[in-house]
Amino acid sequence: MSSQLTKLGITKILEGTVGARGFKIMYKSQQCFISPWHNIPLIASEKSKLYHYLNEIPLGTLKKMEVNTKEEHNPIIQDEKKGKLREFTYRVDKGGIPFNYGMLPQTWEDPNKVIHVPFGSVKDGIYQPTIAVKGDGDPLDVVEVSDNALEMGEVYKVKVFGILGMIDEGEMDWKVLAKVVSSDEEQASDFSQDIYNIPKRKLNDIIDWFRMYKTTDGKPENHFAFQDSFLDRSYATYIIEQTHKHWMERLPPQSKH
Numbered sequence: 001m002s003s004q005l006t007k008l009g010i011t012k013i014l015e016g017t018v019g020a021r022g023f024k025i026m027y028k029s030q031q032c033f034i035s036p037w038h039n040i041p042l043i044a045s046e047k048s049k050l051y052h053y054l055n056e057i058p059l060g061t062l063k064k065m066e067v068n069t070k071e072e073h074n075p076i077i078q079d080e081k082k083g084k085l086r087e088f089t090y091r092v093d094k095g096g097i098p099f100n101y102g103m104l105p106q107t108w109e110d111p112n113k114v115i116h117v118p119f120g121s122v123k124d125g126i127y128q129p130t131i132a133v134k135g136d137g138d139p140l141d142v143v144e145v146s147d148n149a150l151e152m153g154e155v156y157k158v159k160v161f162g163i164l165g166m167i168d169e170g171e172m173d174w175k176v177l178a179k180v181v182s183s184d185e186e187q188a189s190d191f192s193q194d195i196y197n198i199p200k201r202k203l204n205d206i207i208d209w210f211r212m213y214k215t216t217d218g219k220p221e222n223h224f225a226f227q228d229s230f231l232d233r234s235y236a237t238y239i240i241e242q243t244h245k246h247w248m249e250r251l252p253p254q255s256k257h
Contacts, residue, residue, distance in 0.1 A: 139247075
């Protein structure tokens with residue numbers, strides 16, 4: 001079966017060795033390097049309400065891979081901090097990150113826009129009904145909830161279930177919940193996208209991971225908007241549309257071609 005990248009006329013190119021400095025995943029179309037962030041279309045199917053999802057970190061792994069938003073052509077690299085390649089240190093004994101993790105192309109959480117979101121919790125010792133946050137300056141993150149690890153750097157069609165509003169050091173860092181769909185599921189009219197059809201254990205794992213994963217590096221727990229609640233598909237769609245709009249408004253025109 002052809003991969004979604006092949007169907008899009010895109011070739012994936014690996015440079016270097018996974019886990020070594022200098023490793024990157026690049027993309028080419030018509031013999032030219034392209035950006036997976038700017039040149040892969042967000043919408044996979046208007047009719048079936050599908051989005052393209054770029055998988056950066058496979059389920060059960062530790063390496064912190066990400067699209068480099070500052071490098072030309074935005075390759076996937078292993079994040080680096082203080083001269084060291086970064087790996088997750090939380091839940092290492094349980095096999096690493098408990099979901100596939102990646103991003104939606106052609107989206108951007110605008111750091112120039114401040115929004116007020118329901119909070120309803122205690123932060124810094126004070127009960128705060130709402131909290132003012134700004135975008136984190138990155139593409140929209142995706143938590144992909146399949147039970148199998150997806151390939152690093154591959155593109156998949158996904159259906160969206162909902163969204164989680166994580167607040168990370170004063171920035172809004174939305175997490176879209178989605179699942180890769182088969183060809184049969186893509187056409188099925190009865191395919192449920194109710195977030196609570198996702199097993200409660202998996203939803204709890206997602207909350208736990210994002211709340212705690214930085215604590216093993218000496219940082220405080222993360223917080224969530226909307227009283228730690230997952231929001232439904234309609235709200236997730238709204239956020240996707242807004243971040244796509246911000247991507248179109250803010251990035252230089254030449255980045256979109």
